[in-house]
Amino acid sequence: MSKKISNLEDLGGFVFSTNASFTYEDSSEEQAPLAANEQRLEAHLDKKNRGGKVATLIKGFQGSDDDLKALAKQLKTLCGVGGSAKDGEIIIQGNFRDKIMESLKKQGFHIKRVGG
Numbered sequence: 001m002s003k004k005i006s007n008l009e010d011l012g013g014f015v016f017s018t019n020a021s022f023t024y025e026d027s028s029e030e031q032a033p034l035a036a037n038e039q040r041l042e043a044h045l046d047k048k049n050r051g052g053k054v055a056t057l058i059k060g061f062q063g064s065d066d067d068l069k070a071l072a073k074q075l076k077t078l079c080g081v082g083g084s085a086k087d088g089e090i091i092i093q094g095n096f097r098d099k100i101m102e103s104l105k106k107q108g109f110h111i112k113r114v115g116g
Contacts, residue, residue, distance in 0.1 A: 035108070037108045039060070039109050040112070041058055041059065041060045041061060041104060041110065042058070042060050042111070043057070044056070044057040045057075045095060045097055053094075054094060054095045055091050055092065055094070056092040056094065056096050056097045057092075058104075061088055061089075061090065068085045068090065071085070071090065072090040075090060078100070079100070081096070
């Protein structure tokens with residue numbers, strides 16, 4: 001069975017054309033990262049799928065993956081614990097929401113406490 005292609009992204013970025021004068025223009029421009037004072041972050045506490053253990057989630061970061069990982073590393077070092085950064089979220093092991101919020105506010109981020 002052949003796989004059906006529903007959009008051009010399924011082709012992996014390739015464009016096929018029978019037009020000999022066709023030129024491909026890449027429309028995915030890299031956006032300039034938002035400054036810290038323009039970012040709206042949310043601080044959550046989460047226990048789901050963690051065996052009852054608490055984790056602090058920082059959601060809403062807009063920027064490159066490298067910037068996200070750098071911020072995550074900084075927060076993990078601040079708290080002295082492990083964690084990860086993926087899918088635009090920073091996950092810090094343990095309940096460090098207040099400490100992280102204070103640090104991010106000093107850096108100029110707008111951060112909102114979400115949940116209990």
